[in-house]
Amino acid sequence: MTLNFILNGRPTELEVSPDKRLLDLLREDLGLTGTKEGCGEGECGACTVIIDGEAMHSCLVLACQLEGKSVLTIEGLEQNGELDKIQKIFIEETAIQCGFCTTGMIMSTKALLMHNPHPTETEIRNALAGNICRCSGYTQILRAVKRTSEEA
The missing domain is CATH 1.10.150.120 ([2Fe-2S]-binding domain)
Known part of the structure; x- marks a missing residue:
């Protein structure tokens, strides 16, 4: 399926499998490895990202759920070479x-x-x-x- 969302302030369009987790999309497909997988069950929080202003465990979110949403990862906090x-x-x-x-x-x-x-x-x-x-x-x-x- 084609997925359209905002990633770290930039419009993003990707082809994704309906069963792909957001965590895997970030790490494997987009090379954004700052988001970590600890438990894969939503218990540890190492994979936390912000979706439409809310902290979410990306291991529990299917990529297909992002349609039209805004996602902020740790990589998106840095602006013009300056840490948040x-x-x-x-x-x-x-x-x-x-x-x-x-x-x-x-x-x-x-x-x-x-x-x-x-x-x-x-x-x-x-x-x-x-x-x-x-x-x-x-x-x-x-x-x-x-x-x-x-x-x-």
Whole structure:
């Protein structure tokens, strides 16, 4: 089927199989490997992208569901060679550790701050509840999200 959607701000048209996951489309067909596959079951959040303003686990979304929608991946945050403020602060606050969960954490943070630029700690924790960090980097991650919201 022919699929038309916006990817990282650019109109995109592709031929896709109706059963292809968004995660596989991004990584295999488009070479956007910043989105990671951790569990493949929607539990870990490593594959989080933003679809029409909402954080979604791309391992649970079929590519055919994107028709007419807007998708933002970690690669779309960088503008003109400049990292997004969230990315910069994650680095500065050492909220990265091994880095596997980082893109999902950043994308969940981006979605949260798009809707709520000054969240409480409880709102931050709720927004990141779908993301797992196996390195126990939550303290630095929470600090990075709080700092990003304070500096917005």
